[in-house]
Amino acid sequence: MPTPYEPATHGRPPPGLGPEPGPDAGGYALPPGAPPAPAGGARPERAPRPPLVRARSRGWTPGVSAAVARHLGISVRAVRLGFVLLTIAGGAGIAAYVFLWALTPEEDLTIDPAAGAPAQPLPERRQWGVVIAVGVVLLVVGAVLVTPAVGGSGLGSVLVPLFTIAVGAIVAWSNLDDAQRSRWLGSGAGRYGWMRVALGAGLTVAGILVLVTRGASVSAAWDALLAAVAVLVGALIIAAPWALRLWGDLRREQVAAARATERADIAAHLHDSVLQTLALIQRQSGDAAAVTRLARAQERELRSWLYDGPQGSQSTLAAAVTEVAHDVEDVHGVPVDLVVTGDRPYEPHGAALTQAMREALVNAVRHGRPPVTAYVEIGPDGVEAFVRDRGDGFDLDAVPTDRLGVRQSVLGRMERHGGTARVRRRDDGTEVELRLPPLDGGA
Amino acid sequence: MGPQTTTAGGTAAGPVRVVLVDDHRMFRTGVRAELTDAMAAGGVPVCEFVGEAPDVDTAVAVIRAERPDVVLLDVHLPGGSGNGGVDVIHGCFGVETPTGAPVRFLALSVSDAAEDVIAVIRAGARGYVTKTIGARDLITAIRRVADGDAVFSPRLAGFVLDAFGAAAGEIAEVDEELDRLSAREREVMRLIARGYQYKEVAKELFISVKTVETHVSSVLRKLQLSSRHELTAWAMGRRLL
DSSP states (O other), rough: OOOOOOOOOSSSSOOSSSSSTTTTTTGGSSOOTOOOOOOOOOOOSSSSOOOEEESSSSSEEEHHHHHHHHHSSSSSHHHHHHHHHHTTTTTTHHHHHHHHHSSSEEEEOOOOOOHHHHHHOOOOHHHHHHHHHHHHHHHHHHHHOOOOOTTTHHHHHHHHHHHHHHHHHHHHHHHHHHHTTTTTTTSSHHHHHHHHHHEEEHHHHHHHHHTTTTTHHHHHHHHHHHHHHHHHHHHHHHHHHHHHHHHHHHHHHHHHHHHHHHHHHHHHIIIIIIIIIHHHHTTTTTHHHHHHHHHHHHHHHHHHHHHOSOOOOBBHHHHHHHHHHHHHHHOOOOOEEEEEEEEOOOHHHHHHHHHHHHHEEEEHHHSSOEEEEEEEEEEEEEEEEEEEEOOOOOOOSSSSSHHHHHHHHHHHHHHHTEEEEHHHHETTEEEEEEEEEEOOOOO | OGGGGGGTTTTTOOOOOEEEEESSSSHHHHHHHHHHHHHHHHHHHHHEEEESSSSHHHHHHHHEEEEEESSEEEOOOOOTSSSSSSHHHHHTOOBTTTTTTTTEEEEEOOOHHHHHHHHHHTTTEEEEETTTTOHHHHHHHHHHHHHOEEOOOHHHHHHHHHTTTTTTTOOOTTTTSSSSOOOOHHHHHHHHHHTHHHHHHHHHHHHHHHHHHHHHHHHHHHHOOOOOHHHHHHHTTTOOO
8 A cells, every 4th residue: 555645735835935035144144344343353154153143122232242242152241342442443343333233134033141142131220220321421521522611622513413413323223123123114113113213313413413513603503404404305306206116116026026925835835735746646657546545635635725725723513524524535545525514613512423424434435336425514403414325235234243333333422412313225325314403502 | 420410409309519618638638538438338429529629719719600509618717808617608698509599508617616616607507517527427417408407516506505595594485585595495405415316306305307407497597696695795706796
């Protein structure tokens, strides 16, 4: 007996079977343009390192240091120290940090403490404490730089706006991380996101204005602001058609990509099911019974994939009897034509009927001649199931004991659940009738 | 017997002239061979193949030219306005056989989808059988459709019981009601769903085969004319209304 065919997948194939590109193909190496990773100066090697990705929602820093540390396999502390040293030595650290932040993809990672990263984010109160402390320090530094009395006016009037611009940009960009998650503010923390974008943009614009109008009067600054807004509006008007077209192209591309994915899914499914079965059939072309069974099983599988959608839980009586019929078909290689009307939840009585029906079907395919037909009607007046074969008919008194036993198990089972079972001998075959009363409380 | 067919009165005398419409050449060849073998074994040439077509437009042309008694029609076909067999039936509206009877359609499909079946039936097909049907049963079905009767597969009977709420106990007060089945029609449908032949149905219900045919035809009429919600929803799904 050849090995029974097992459908490879029942529902849709799992994602990833299709030829989609890997999600983070770029994450395995440092992005182009990024300076060499600081600590140790060693370029990361491709082979066994974890990908360079940032963990999502890891506290109030974007998690660049942790990502680099995980990627290089060194401690976070060392990476941070490296950044700080590089920053002091001419500011390269800040540039490296920002580049890495901008270009490292973000993913949901389960952080293991062994990676050397602090596993738990700071408690909320301490977080706020840190924020306030940093703010106070920055204010003091800014005040010192700007106040002429202390002698830092020249440098301060450049540094403070620059710093403001940087902070504004960071605040606005930091939203991108979340936006990737919530698809451009489409859902979730949208309002908060907009606030951050507005705050960041405001800070940046203010910084630029202060920088440009350094030393000029307030009215001059106002004029500059108006001019800037006018230019912006003009640019928007000019750019709008292009932007719209670009947006349209993007949408079209997305739709095309979705279609391609769908097609890839279908191709993957057909490959896993139909093509495999066809190959099996070619190999077993001498065995008519095996070919029939393979073809039938494949037909059923494909049919359910095409018309029923993804397979849900078999929690209804109709689904249960269908499954039983398919099982019998698979095991015995005889087609069973099943028709089911109506449905109701799967409960113990229904389960008993399903079991009894399995016995009847097995009987029919073993002793009768195909076609074996089964009809199950599930209605408010109860459940009726009919299993019919086209055997030559048999003498009830002369049946072998095993068959009698089966019949009693069918009968007994139905009676225990308040139903009835009847075996009718017809001119051309046998028909088993199973009946269940309506569910309590049913109409 | 072939040359007599054009003059055969009605459908009872000569072989039934059949056009086979299916987009798979292998399937067309298979059906022809199977039916020819079965008829050779039976000794009576019940039907004669006068043409075949692989798509909607060819089918309409062939049917208009040959004016056959019965068209074996696949539900899914290329061409036309994309509705397959439904387009063929619409395209052949009003075509009559040489003897004045309308050209009748028997849907032959692998599809189990309710909307496909209901769509061709509502477009005017006289019956629906699945492609796994045996040769002898198919010959009987062709003969029956040629005589103007309806042919229901067990699965179509199941659909009907579901669609008319008959399985849930809805029964027409008067037989003429289009949205429900009468008690007798429900019984007939239930027996067909159980895999009974018309002959067996008749025996079971102590009625004549002719009466069974009448009931089935009446169900077919209701299926085509009813405005019952489930039916119209299915038909809407195929943009038929």
